[in-house]
Amino acid sequence: MSNTPSNSKDEDEIPPPQRPPSPPLYTTFAARGVHPPTFSAFKPRDYRMSGSQGMTHVAWNCDGKKLAAVGVDKITRVWLPEKSMETRSASMFSGGHTDDVDYVSWNPTHPDLFCTSSQKDRRIVFWDARQTRHTQQCSLKVSPVQTSYSPDGRALLFASAGHQVFFLTFRKDEDDEKEQWKLWERDPSRPPLTGSTGMFNYVGDGIILTHHSEHTIRVMDYPSLAVRESPAAHVGGCVAVALDPRGRYLASGGYDSIVNMFDLNDWICARTITVCEHSINALSFSHDGEYLAIANAGNYIDICATETGIPLHRVPALAPSPTVAWHPSKYVxxxxxxxKIREGGPPPAAVISMFGLLE
Structure with missing residues (x-):
């Protein structure tokens, strides 16, 4: 492992993509009786929205019937993709933010509840898709960048632009008439919790944090925040993580363009995926855990086999995507x-894309 400074040009050092060595036979699709979709038969469906800003985040709700997107303006758009993805068919949610919306997360326990965050107006806003007005606004002293619900939907982790991690909890204090989201006040004698991204585990008794300038991942108990594991992951910083729905693996991605697959039993890196030529932006497992989608700083999304790391398909994209999200029950x-602006070409546009079969 070389001690490459984090500000070096990783792109210059990345070798061309290579097919990994043949995996053990028992890990292959054939040996396990898995029939992968013919990804090469699918075509990306791209939906453009004119404007000078891009979409920054998309997310499926828990039943997969709704897709939310943010980033273009102060409005959150929610589509019913099985009916239409036309711009005018989206439900618009506005009035909660005074500036651009950056991120959207759906409550894992209810298909209509979601929250949005804005770095510029320093707010996290909670919504119910059955009504146009927001249900609660939380004004913060920091700029929230990324949010993640706990499995029971009653806690929300958020990372700030200053790379600190905080929590909101849904609770009722003595003076309250009803439950509402409130900042969880940590012990002031303890140092602040640092991290660039964070997520809960599937049980809700632990969190996983990454930091853009740290090469390790931190696995901590919740709510005690005692460090449980701290495996080394990436040279120059870890920027993305995803949990296998089967509970076998944690995937991590870094500025080094590498994806590591950690075995959750012993926190040892089971395999490394080196298919990407660019730094990793986001990772997402399919609903059955068999496939990993990798968004990166290049104009493509890679789909790889979880058990072997073998690249299955490279999805061409109109632009580098800051995020990627598998449908909760389908291969989409x-x-x-x-x-980008191209001389003599059309003006830049926000784009939201889907790849796979919704039917």
Whole structure:
């Protein structure tokens, strides 16, 4: 492992993509009786929205019937993709933010509840898709960048632009008439919790944190925040993580363009995926855990086999995507971005894309 400074140009050092060595036979699709979709038969469906800004985040709700996108303006758009993805068919949610919305997360326990965050107006806003007005606004002293619900939907982790991690909890204090989201006040004698991204585990008794300038991942108990594991992951910083729905693996991605697959039993890196030529932006497992989608700083999304790390398909994208999300029950990914200005070409546009079969 070389001690490459984090500010070096990783792109210059990345070798061309290579097919990994043949995996053990028992890990292959054939040996396990798995029939992968013919990804090469699918075509990306790209939906453009004119404007000078790009989409920054897309997310499916828990039943997969709704897809939300943010980033273009102060409005959150929610589509019913099985009916239409036309711009005018989206439900618009506005009035909660005074500036651009950056991130959206759906409550894992209810298909209509979601929250949005904005770095510029320093708010996290909670919504119910059955009504146009927000249900609660939380004004913060920091700029929230990324949010993640606990499995029971009653806690929300958020990472700030200053790379600190905080929590909101849904509770009722003595003076309250009803439950509402409130900042969880940590012990002031303890140092602040640092991290660039964070997520809960599937039980809700632990969190996983990454930091853009740290090469390790931190696995901590919740709510005690005692460090349980701290495996080394990436040279130059870890920027993305995803949990296998089967509970076998944690995937991590870094500025080094590498994806590591950690075995959750012993926290040892089971395999490394080196298919990407660019730094990793986001990771997402399919609902059955068999496939990993990798968004990166290049104009493509890679789909790889979880058990072998073998690349299965490279999805061409109109722009680098900051995010990628598998549908919760189907072989469909959603991603987004902004097209570049090209001389003599059309003006830049926000784009939201889907790849796979919704039917």
């Amino acid at each position: 990914i959603a991603y987004c971005g902004q097209t």
